[in-house]
Amino acid sequence: MTLLAAGQRRPRTSGPALARLLPLPVEEFAERHWGREALLARAAALPGGPGGLSDLLDLDAVDALVSTSGLRTPFLRVAKDGKVVEPGRWTGSGGAGAEVGDQVRDDALLGLFADGSTLVLQGLHRTHPPLVRFATDLAAELGHPVQVNAYVTPPQSRGFDPHYDVHDVFVIQVAGRKRWQVRRPVLEAPLRSQPWTDRKTAVAARAAEPPELEEVLEPGDVLYLPRGWLHSAEALGETSAHVTVGIHSITRYALAEALLAGAAGAEELRRSLPLGVDVADPEQLREDLASTLEALAAELRGADAQAVADRMRRRFWPQSRPGPLSPVRQAAAAAAVGPGTRVRLRPALRVRLAEGTPTDDQAAPVLLLLPERQLSLPAQTRTALERLLADGGAVVGELPVDDPGDAEVLVRRLLREGVVVPDEGQQP
Structure with missing residues (x-):
């Protein structure tokens, strides 16, 4: 298969969706902050000014989503004091003609929310039209898949303990105020296979240290956190809501995986290890390891960029609708x-x-x-x-x-x- 030189569309590296979230030029953000450093932007410093992001979500939209849209799990989670509330406590049948048993019960949510539970609306890039449009545009500009969740927290309540995400995030405060504490990573640029729960001791120790950043976010403020940065948030004297735009960064490790997939064409790498080998014995593996590394290096040096690009396309294009x-x-x-x-x-x-x-x-x-x-x-x-x-x-x-x-x-x-x-x- 030959790629044609003409008629090829490429995602934009900057555009109106990303620019709405940044108080500085996109090029400067890419050089100084993308995947490296946190960035706090006050609403007044953003292109739209105060209220410039108010079209994305508000509390009325939250009420409509959980009460009239037939929302089902897993499009909603409920959490309190760092623990997830079992869905059986807030889901049930939709009544005659809609007997599906995992639909959100607004009356049950009312009691849980009034008692201090946080509502986590998941997959809003699929269910809430303003965020569908925004996330679609943003993913096209970034070249990386995007997801959108929202966290609605009662006054003086905390949804989750200090943790890190395995994707970059833009936090957009849309209602009320929330105090954020942010700390540097215990593991730089973690992969999706390296969640914070695998490092609870290190995370707890880092959470006991003074924060790198402690600020109160107000409506319209935006906080960018690279993957791996520890964070926690607490609502203040009123109901608080923020939107989290998660960016599933395509990494060099993913590129390495695509390269390795192509190495299956090398006969030397497909050969069996010796009969009776003990794969737990490094001495038995030493000779085969050396031969494998040599064959792998030769195969990778001759890798075809087009073949690698095809594998990356097949893997990552379907992740952005x-x-x-x-x-x-x-x-x-x-x-x-x-x-x-x-x-x-x-x-x-x-x-x-x-x-x-x-x-x-x-x-x-x-x-x-x-x-x-x-x-x-x-x-x-x-x-x-x-x-x-x-x-x-x-x-x-x-x-x-x-x-x-x-x-x-x-x-x-x-x-x-x-x-x-x-x-x-x-x-x-």
């Missing part, structure tokens, strides 16, 4: 495609063009590489696809094709596959 579709409108638009139809690429969709394998009687098809699949399209659509991807959208009748009917067939296919969407203002 593109912008949502409207299936009913989309199907109607596909049925009504004509020369004047306007379409644009689906927001935040990751897509690349590649050249397929030719057959004896046909030219190589064009492959459209998508997060979880690929589309094979006729070779004659290549120029039109390149134009569409480069411009981000098109009018069907203006696409460069030899036969005007080919443009309609192509756009109809792309609409049905969710690659493009009707342009704003275009009615099917």
Whole structure:
């Protein structure tokens, strides 16, 4: 498979979603703070000023989510004094016609919240439209998968003990005030396989030390914490809520895993260890270890960058969802495609063009590489696809094709596959 040089979309490294969270240029954040140092930004220093992030979530939206949206586990957790409250205490059937037994019971939540429990709304990048849009844009800009949770804490209450996360976070205070204590890592840049619970003793010892940062966050303030930084928070004299935007950083270790996956092609590395080997004996392993390292080094030095990139794409692209579709409108638009139809690429969709394998009687098809699949399209659509991807959208009748009917067939296919969407203002 050959990647085509033209028509390749790349995620932005900066954009409006990320800029909303930063009091400094994106380039400076990338150099000084990304994965390295915490950063506190007061609302007044952010581009939108006080209230600039108020559209993302408020307490009324929290009430609506837990009371009228049919929310189920695991989209909600409840915690008190550092311990998770069993879901059986706050879930039940939805009543006639909705007998699913793990739906959130708002009356049970009321009692728990009034008694000091914290509500943790999980996966808001899938359930709350303003945060769906924000997280989709942010993930496209960062190139790293994003998740969004919210923590709603009663006055004078604490949800979780000091801990660290295995992903970077932006904390956005959206209601009330919360006192944060932040400390440096006990393990720099932990992987997802290295949670804080594996280092409870070290975490407790570090939590007993003076904090690196102790500040009260007020509505609109933003705190960035690289993965591994210890933190805990306590609500003050009123109900407090903050949004946590978790960034699942793609690491060099992940790149190493992709490299190692390619080493399976080396015959020397596929050979069996000696009969009767004791793998717990370092002396028995010494000779084979040396041979393995030599073969592995030779294989890695010759690694093909395109093959590694393909493995990374297949692993990480599916972790970031593109912008949502409207299936009913989309199907109607596909049925009504004509020369004047306007379409644009689906927001935040990751897509690349590649050249397929030719057959004896046909030219190589064009492959459209998508997060979880690929589309094979006729070779004659290549120029039109390149134009569409480069411009981000098109009018069907203006696409460069030899036969005007080919443009309609192509756009109809792309609409049905969710690659493009009707342009704003275009009615099917």
